[in-house]
Amino acid sequence: MSFLGVFIIDQNIKLLFLDGFNYFSHCISLVLTLNKGIAFSMLSFFGQYLKYIQVVLILSVLIYLVFKRDIFKKYALPLGILLGAGCSNIYDRFIHGGVVDYVYWHCGFDFAIFNFADVMIDLSVIMILYIAFKSSKVVS
Numbered sequence: 001m002s003f004l005g006v007f008i009i010d011q012n013i014k015l016l017f018l019d020g021f022n023y024f025s026h027c028i029s030l031v032l033t034l035n036k037g038i039a040f041s042m043l044s045f046f047g048q049y050l051k052y053i054q055v056v057l058i059l060s061v062l063i064y065l066v067f068k069r070d071i072f073k074k075y076a077l078p079l080g081i082l083l084g085a086g087c088s089n090i091y092d093r094f095i096h097g098g099v100v101d102y103v104y105w106h107c108g109f110d111f112a113i114f115n116f117a118d119v120m121i122d123l124s125v126i127m128i129l130y131i132a133f134k135s136s137k138v139v140s
Helices: 002-018 049-067 069-074 076-096 116-139
Strands: 028-035 099-105
Touching: 002 028, 002 076, 002 099, 002 116, 049 069, 049 076, 069 076, 076 099, 076 116
Parallel strands: none
Antiparallel strands: 028 099
């Protein structure tokens, strides 16, 4: 359920920006940008191959989880969020030619432009680390 929820929410927000929504302020601007790379536009030199590399990575994670059901059960919520957000960004690459980014922080310093899926990926990683940390404390 978390997979589908994150995917649908992210795609609907992106539709607003694809339809022309913009907002500008002193610190945060909401403006459409197509990112051809990954975080901070890294690996953009892979061009169209990047989306296929990401598909292989997602499929590898899914295959691993099929064989490690105990890991999937333990981390089901953050994995659902992670995979939903990742698939939403990959979907953008196939449909729009790049990831639809729109949140631009420029207050005091310029930060990478990002989107809801990126925030969900970060949140899911934090959740995974938290669950792993809590589990290791119980074992000790």
